[in-house]
Amino acid sequence: MxxxxxxxxxxxxxxxxxxxxxxxxxxxxxxxxxxxxxxxxxxPPFDKSAMDGYAIKSEDTDLYKDGVSIELEIVDLIKAGESSDKELKNGQAMKIMTGAPVPEGANAVIQIEKVEVREDTLHISEKVKNGCNVIKLGExxxxxxxxxxxxxxxxxxxxxxxxxxxxxxxxxxRNPVVSILTTGDELVEINETPKFGQIRNSNEYSLKALIQNLGLEALSFGIVEDKKDTLKSKVKEALEKSDIVITSGGASVGDFDFVEQVLNEINADIKFQSVAIKPGKPISFAVIDKKLFFSLPGNPLSAITTFEEFVKPACEKMLGKNMESDNTFPVILAEDFKEKEGRSKYIYVKIKAENGKLYAYKAGSQSSNQLITMSKANGIIIMPEGIGYKKAGEVLSGKFIFK
Known part of the structure; x- marks a missing residue:
């Protein structure tokens, strides 16, 4: 591993x-x-007003003294989307709306709330700086x-x-095309009633939804029977039609798990076949003519976890996204958590915000076939490799899921 x-x-x-x-x-x-x-x-493509107010020459306010307002003649009105053909002269002002072009000769705008208007005369009781409330061309x-x-x-x-x-x-x-092959003679379509020993093909739908959650479309090859030649033929077809191929099931070492044999026969460059993660240990990754191949475990919790942790980042990298940021954050354990020591353990939990901090609560059984637990969870906490027990109040890394 x-x-x-x-x-x-x-x-x-x-x-x-x-x-x-x-x-x-x-x-x-x-x-x-x-x-x-x-x-x-x-x-902006011109000097424009940042406020509703009056366009003025700022130097006209330099002589302001306490108790004696500056008086300017209002000579025009400039609406947004319009302009004035007049040049502003000393002693004059123009009423101007937000976003309208500042008239020639003006170098400042005073807010409408800071002035008094009596008939056609503007009264200003402060000094106004050059450039006040003017957004310059190309700023x-x-x-x-x-x-x-x-x-x-x-x-x-x-x-x-x-x-x-x-x-x-x-x-x-370009969006990567992602193919899905779900393997297993025990699988039936979701609208069928399973016979004894059979289960419905939920993984195909979970994986399709995960792919759609990334804004991508999934190309599904449906249920593939547990025959090596059949699987090999479907894998080769999927590689021709897509950038990423995902198989679900057939990744272990049972008598009817053929993924490894198929990869060897098509001369795939197998990068790894087992990862120290729980759930999801039997995940394989290979490259075939620059196409990416993921063999995910068949158990639902394992398939979804390994997709989120390994396939999703590959899709996002192919979409050109920056993969350097860490999306984990500290989570306080609201309860004691106990797991087997060994692999890194991804535990599905309910993360709640309380008093400005995030707390993790148990969501149910962590068995790798427990989709119901996952449906109750909104995040995961990560129990590091080699650690099996953490007390309430301790902190682990966590993250929200399916966002």
Missing amino acids: ISVEEALRIILEESKALEGEEKNILSCLNKVLAEDIYSRDNL EIKVGDIALRKGTLIRPTEIGVLASLGYSKIKVP
């Missing part, structure tokens, strides 16, 4: 961002840029500057930046 950290390092080393494709900006939410975005404009960004760098995560704010610069389409890495 190799450690979780080593397994993830190997996977990310083999996962490469896919080639870029041009898409409408609204189709790029939560993706990353595959190119630098340069500004096509100065933002936000200038033509030719880099607005967004390659690799930037596209959030709603970045969509707004792109729209403000006139970009309706941009390049983002």
